[in-house]
Amino acid sequence: MPAWIPGSYMIREFAKNIVTIEASCEGKPVKLSKQDKQSWMAAKCHGPLMIRYQIYAWDLSVRTAHLDANHGFFNGSSVFLRVHGVEESPHRVHIKPAAGLEHWKVATALPRVNEKNIKTKPWGFGFYEAPNYDALIDHPVEMGSFVHAHFEACGAPHEIVVTGKAPKLDLARLQSDFSKICTAQIQLFEPKTSLAPFLDSSDRYVFMTQAWGDGHYGGLEHRASTALVCSRNDLPIVGQETPSDAYRAFLGLVSHEYFHTWNVKRIKPAVFAPYQLEQENYTPLLWLFEGFTSYYDDLILLRCGLMSEEQYLRALAKTISGVLRSRGRLKQSVADSSFDAWTKYYRQDENSANAIVSYYTKGSLVALYLDLLIRTQTQGKRSLDDFMRHLWKHFGRNFYKGQQQGVGEQDIADLLMQATTCDLRKELKLATETTQDLPLERLLAHFGIAWSAKPERSAPSLGIRTRSSTANAAGECVIATSFEGEAAHRSGLSALDILLAIDGLRVTANNLDSLLARYQAGDTVRIHAFRRDELIAVDAQLDAPGRHTISLMAMEKVPLAKKRLRKAWFLG
Numbered sequence: 001m002p003a004w005i006p007g008s009y010m011i012r013e014f015a016k017n018i019v020t021i022e023a024s025c026e027g028k029p030v031k032l033s034k035q036d037k038q039s040w041m042a043a044k045c046h047g048p049l050m051i052r053y054q055i056y057a058w059d060l061s062v063r064t065a066h067l068d069a070n071h072g073f074f075n076g077s078s079v080f081l082r083v084h085g086v087e088e089s090p091h092r093v094h095i096k097p098a099a100g101l102e103h104w105k106v107a108t109a110l111p112r113v114n115e116k117n118i119k120t121k122p123w124g125f126g127f128y129e130a131p132n133y134d135a136l137i138d139h140p141v142e143m144g145s146f147v148h149a150h151f152e153a154c155g156a157p158h159e160i161v162v163t164g165k166a167p168k169l170d171l172a173r174l175q176s177d178f179s180k181i182c183t184a185q186i187q188l189f190e191p192k193t194s195l196a197p198f199l200d201s202s203d204r205y206v207f208m209t210q211a212w213g214d215g216h217y218g219g220l221e222h223r224a225s226t227a228l229v230c231s232r233n234d235l236p237i238v239g240q241e242t243p244s245d246a247y248r249a250f251l252g253l254v255s256h257e258y259f260h261t262w263n264v265k266r267i268k269p270a271v272f273a274p275y276q277l278e279q280e281n282y283t284p285l286l287w288l289f290e291g292f293t294s295y296y297d298d299l300i301l302l303r304c305g306l307m308s309e310e311q312y313l314r315a316l317a318k319t320i321s322g323v324l325r326s327r328g329r330l331k332q333s334v335a336d337s338s339f340d341a342w343t344k345y346y347r348q349d350e351n352s353a354n355a356i357v358s359y360y361t362k363g364s365l366v367a368l369y370l371d372l373l374i375r376t377q378t379q380g381k382r383s384l385d386d387f388m389r390h391l392w393k394h395f396g397r398n399f400y401k402g403q404q405q406g407v408g409e410q411d412i413a414d415l416l417m418q419a420t421t422c423d424l425r426k427e428l429k430l431a432t433e434t435t436q437d438l439p440l441e442r443l444l445a446h447f448g449i450a451w452s453a454k455p456e457r458s459a460p461s462l463g464i465r466t467r468s469s470t471a472n473a474a475g476e477c478v479i480a481t482s483f484e485g486e487a488a489h490r491s492g493l494s495a496l497d498i499l500l501a502i503d504g505l506r507v508t509a510n511n512l513d514s515l516l517a518r519y520q521a522g523d524t525v526r527i528h529a530f531r532r533d534e535l536i537a538v539d540a541q542l543d544a545p546g547r548h549t550i551s552l553m554a555m556e557k558v559p560l561a562k563k564r565l566r567k568a569w570f571l572g
Contacts, residue, residue, distance in 0.1 A: 002017070002277035003037075003279065006138070007220045017078065020054045022051075023042050039278075045188040053081070055078070055079055060229075063079050064078045071145075073163075075137065079159040082277075089132065091135075092128070094127050104125075105124070105145070105148075107143075108141040109201070109205065109372060111128065113200060128463055128504070135200055142227075147169065149171045149177075154186045154187070155194070156196035157205070158179070158205045160174055160175065164212050169236070170237055170239075172239065178207065181254060182196075183299050185255070188388070188572065190385060197401060200401060201223045217229065222265070225548075227403065228253060228257065231246070259296050259297060267391045268289075270405075270407060285407065287334040291334065294360045295365075295368055295371070297382075302570055303572045309554055313553065316552060319361050319364060322361055323362050324547075324548065327485075329362060331355055331356070332355065333432060338363075340356070345358065350496065369440060371383055372440075372443040372444065373424060380568050383420070386420050390418060451551075452550070460520060460523065460544060460545065461487060461544065464480075465480045476508070482497075486546065488540060490540070490541070491541075523542050525540055
């Protein structure tokens with residue numbers, strides 16, 4: 001059984017969820033010998049070998065499997081054993097309803113087949129087939145009493161599935177907005193043919209969304225579908241004229257996961273062609289496959305009219321601010337972040353903000369940097385769009401048609417030059433292999449975008465991030481992160497310390513900023529705190545606000561050439 005699922009770079013040990021497993025041949029038991037943590041060897045037998053096993057499915061996420069009386073969801077990687085030697089053979093699955101749940105529907109992009117006088121109908125239980133094991137585990141399945149809708153983008157069928165209670169859900173709006181996103185992305189990669197990529201694997205694309213309470217958000221890409229989880233409050237309701245910020249963020253998630261249909265599901269790093277699912281697969285290129293996807297998710301919303309220019313620049317500024325506030329960006333390159341995803345990004349702790357940089361956010365800024373460079377150097381004749389189409393033509397379009405070649409780690413600069421005529425070797429190395437900040441302010445000025453920075457807060461800084469008040473009912477102010485080199489860190493305060501008082505005044509989860517506002521940068525304060533169950537006292541010299549918020553604004557009084565560059569960037 002696989003140890004991890006593509007798209008989520010962490011060893012999850014799916015075999016741990018196998019509760020019981022047994023083998024038989026023509027009704028007689030066959031001995032199974034466990035070889036390692038995730039594989040078994042059956043004794044020799046004559047005739048068909050039957051394996052029966054029970055899976056514990058209680059992970060309400062997009063990565064594993066969950067089953068209760070209300071719904072069922074599973075990824076094949078956490079359910080289906082791989083049979084050595086027949087991985088490339090067709091795999092047929094018979095999905096049956098449990099007793100009393102015959103009214104449930106089934107949503108999946110797995111191709112339907114008929115067998116044993118059983119006709120598998122749309123949304124029905126029955127037989128499904130994949131051409132090989134890799135395809136079998138790349139088509140998740142949702143079961144239950146979900147609502148669903150259909151739309152077409154560039155003539156290709158798409159389905160929307162929503163599980164969970166979402167009163168007054170505006171399905172019509174989802175159909176309209178999803179269609180705009182899908183159409184824009186298909187036409188980005190296939191401007192001449194408008195051919196949807198997933199038609200090499202299925203006759204439909206399925207957006208399967210689980211809508212639960214607050215705190216749920218995420219997605220996982222597949223070759224002809226995506227699994228999404230969100231808060232029901234993220235979804236649009238009938239009669240809501242102005243889309244909420246939460247819904248716009250959800251559309252960004254939809255855009256992100258759909259873009260993966262090209263970028264990582266078919267355009268892959270060489271090490272992923274094929275995956276080795278029993279162990280980590282290291283690549284320094286996740287900044288391209290996740291970061292570039294993060295760059296395009298909001299840009300697509302802008303281009304298809306689901307986000308205004310002002311909203312886009314606000315979102316872009318937020319990303320820039322977040323990266324520049326990260327101490328980890330000075331310690332780790334985005335290539336190293338990609339390589340270490342298995343041990344650092346997916347296993348974050350209280351010191352992660354000091355030690356790592358996100359290949360999602362920093363990677364999206366690398367994409368922005370390269371896009372602006374290409375557009376500037378070619379006077380708008382080429383862009384990052386051309387690079388993505390080049391990758392699609394040479395690595396992605398025929399990936400599931402027998403040409404499974406991945407992108408080499410050393411090939412990016414050459415591919416960029418082939419696609420855009422720009423030699424960006426030095427710039428690419430700076431952006432991906434060093435910890436230098438990218439010169440985005442200077443580049444954005446070429447597009448008539450004004451950059452401004454102001455302190456995150458006016459009060460002097462301790463250099464800490466605290467847990468929100470909702471995380472501790474007692475109103476305690478707990479240090480979540482103590483930023484390296486800043487006031488709290490210099491004084492000896494650490495993550496998980498509970499702040500009690502500053503100069504004798506009680507600290508709570510809500511009043512820290514107001515207490516600090518009494519002081520000036522350079523002032524020394526006496527801080528009492530609990531470390532575990534021991535009282536400590538330290539003297540901390542307060543810093544000036546060190547983290548800044550970036551703002552971006554499109555200027556009107558700029559030369560026409562800059563306006564044209566900006567328009568081409570925004571509209572594609």
